[in-house]
Amino acid sequence: MKPLPSSKVYATWLALMRIMTGIIWLIHGVPKFTQSDQFMPPNGFITFYVTHGLQLTHGPYHWFLATLVQPHILLFAQLVRLGEVLVGLALVFGLLTRLGGFFGAVLALNYMAALGSVAGFNAWASLNACVLILSVTNFVLPTGRMLGVDVLLGARPRTRTVHAEFVEEHPLDGPSAPSAPP
Numbered sequence: 001m002k003p004l005p006s007s008k009v010y011a012t013w014l015a016l017m018r019i020m021t022g023i024i025w026l027i028h029g030v031p032k033f034t035q036s037d038q039f040m041p042p043n044g045f046i047t048f049y050v051t052h053g054l055q056l057t058h059g060p061y062h063w064f065l066a067t068l069v070q071p072h073i074l075l076f077a078q079l080v081r082l083g084e085v086l087v088g089l090a091l092v093f094g095l096l097t098r099l100g101g102f103f104g105a106v107l108a109l110n111y112m113a114a115l116g117s118v119a120g121f122n123a124w125a126s127l128n129a130c131v132l133i134l135s136v137t138n139f140v141l142p143t144g145r146m147l148g149v150d151v152l153l154g155a156r157p158r159t160r161t162v163h164a165e166f167v168e169e170h171p172l173d174g175p176s177a178p179s180a181p182p
Helices: 007-029 043-056 059-069 072-092 099-113 125-142
Strands: none
Touching: 007 059, 007 072, 007 125, 043 059, 043 072, 043 099, 059 072, 059 099, 072 099, 099 125
16 A cells, blocks of 8 residues: 655645635736726626626625625725735735635635525536635645745744653652551
């Protein structure tokens, strides 16, 4: 039976997965800045996405879209595109990786919910679900510790010196248990 690879091998593969996830976020976020007329309100994709989401959703998420997002769509459009780019940069450079993974998961869940349901099969058979799983992996595991800046931010392991101490014990002169009464 072959032994398992070293932890360094696993860490390297996880770092590559982290970098690729960051690139995916950047591929989707950067064009929202470079071609902002296609994304930003009033005629951009975000307007269609929110309107479509209002038709498909119900319950608390519908309330969120109708009450908070739609009236402040310009602010949310800025937050979406900035969030995607910041998550992408965090993951590519391995800087605050867990925070980037958390916000990547929040964004992906939001996109899945806006498409109608997080519980349906179609929601989980999408790019959003894949990016959600990859982002959660970056949130849960310390993927920024290899090929990332997080290794510089983390606590250095402290080396402790253990000193053994020998305490001499003198032999007993007699029995150590009290004698029983007659």
